[in-house]
Amino acid sequence: MRHTISVLVENKFGVLARVAGLFSGRGFNIDSLSVAETQDPTASRMTIVTRGDDQIVEQITKQLNKLINVIKVTDFTGEDVVQRELALVRVHASPENRAELLGIVDIFRCKVVDVSPRSYTLEVTGDQNKIEALLEILQPLGIKEVVRSGRAAIARARDSRG
């Protein structure tokens, strides 16, 4: 089962290497990883998508917490969470499939960010399901290259109502 783990870390030299090293050293897998500074420039956030059963994920969470520079670890799986990824897709574009391609672009609310005589490059953001669905639909048209980002995730606000 895939888990999205959000790790708040001290923005210090070597912290990314430590986290990556932890995963590789203990045989945990990283499906995707994204990291950037937060509002607090002394802290960064890493969002890691990993896979494993409950016991493995429990170990991953505990081992991450054990790292000296890790401030907080949150397992977003199953929580009320907004998740987004970005993909840039270069698709083969011919006079025959151009109309269909643009129709797909419209349905998925992507943007065309580059055009050449034989290809269109699309930019799409959305959750994992949307990205996977788009790639599946585009497959028969001929995907030349895909570049995907890691995942950004944020918990839904739990403001009280009324």
Added chain:
Amino acid sequence: MSAKSTPVKKSGAEILIESLIRENVTHLFGYPGGVILGVYDVLFSSPLQHLFVRHEQGGVHAADGYARASGRPGVALVTSGPGATNAVTGIATAYMDSIPLVILTGQVPTQLIGNDAFQEADIVGITRPCVKHSYLVKDVKDVAETIQEAFYIATTGRPGPVLVDLPKDVLTNKTEPRWREKIELRSYNPTYKGHPKQIQRAAEMLAEAERPVVLVGGGVIASNAAEETLELIQATRVPVTCTLMGLGGFPGTHELSLGMLGMHGTYAANLAISHADLILALGARFDDRVTGKVDEFATGAKIIQVDIDPTSISKNVRAHLPIVGDVKNVLRDLLPHVRPGKTDWQAKHQPWLTQVRDWQTEQPLSYKLDAKTIKPQYVVEKIWELSRGEAIICTEVGQNQMWTAQFYKFAHPRSFITSGGLGTMGFGLPAAIGAQVAFPDRLVVDIAGDGSIQMNIQEMMTAVQYRLPVKVVILNNGFLCMVRQWQELFYDKRYSSTCLSCAPDFVKLAEAYGATGLRATRPEEVVPTLERAFATPGPVMVDMRVSPEENVYPMVPAGASLKKMILI
């Protein structure tokens, strides 16, 4: 009228030494080199005692032995490149056994880092998986605080080695040093107190159990909780077994002590743990040497696991009741629940204690004495008798280590110094040197094998130079005997590369270093030779020619259940 004081600027090297003194460091073990010379220059006229070892690995092991014996952080100082890489085995050894060390490594100047400079090594990168934490100091302004943080991290929570990499220019640059009043890290907050509800539940579970066992691990010693553990056992009359790292955490001479458990544990300890209905594990991580086949480990028992490190809990074996906290604190909070006389513990446990006693008499640790050949187990027993169980005993790795664990009944914590987790051959001699530095007036013995002793033999020079009267007793059987045992039992006696008959004359070797060399070849020579060794001032090396045919029993083959012990 006060004179206006000019802020005093000090070099990184001076700040480093002053920081160590502020941390109450008195001794450090090291080996100089190019980039670290600035520090050695300051050391030359500082009150710190530096021991110049003969190999950086020996230096780190010595700092490690010092830390294990004294409970204080050990400090090692090495240069960049090969100096740092030579320290790696020592660092990994300390990491696996959770020993507080601060390792200071020199580094090439900051502008050369990453250039494949002379004697450059990315030691922070190389040791990342085997340190508790590490630092590369890039600015002299950070030296003071980094050292404070390093000591704080090394000695708190679950202890461990912390590496501080110091580039040459950082050590020569100058600044006005500033130390913090208190070190607080928002990202590092170990839990020291156990949850009161969990502790109460633990007391209830103890009272309900009919076949309980207390498992003492290295955490009891790290936590200095031997007194509380003894009090708990006196109150509840529960039999006790220790892991290799826990030996000494509960007196091996106590009537309720079952000895060590696990791969080479005693028959009674392994059966007790296998048939228990409750295991109270104190500071133990359920390593594979202890559990044997994990699926078949203590299947009928509920496990209460007390540990300061949450990652150890339920990592290998499921803990039914986890208690995260410092063992000493948890026991202190637990004792009031079990002390009052609501339960007649002795009467309740009598049937179980009788069963356990039967197992002990059924298969005690034993070996056959011989008129002509010295038995290695006999040597260990005599060392125990002659030292009255009061020595600090270091070991190497292999049969020497296991027989010491079995036949030397450790009564006090911090008296058994051995590389448990990593199993590093060559650890014993330098560790003994470190322990002797911590306790100059105690008897310190390194029980070694002929293979292991050659791995850091050069440290005999350190012992001689600093007049550290360590006694090295080599159980010399001409073989890498633990491996030979495995080859005998599992590889049809194909003794591939385990014969060490091509060996130096250890007596002459000791004398070449300026130490005393003694030899015994017959059983009647053992006691007189040991007595002579212990009475001789200065370092002594004893070449005990022992039988090469002895195996360590009991033995649980790797991957087998603890109940499937091979006995004599």
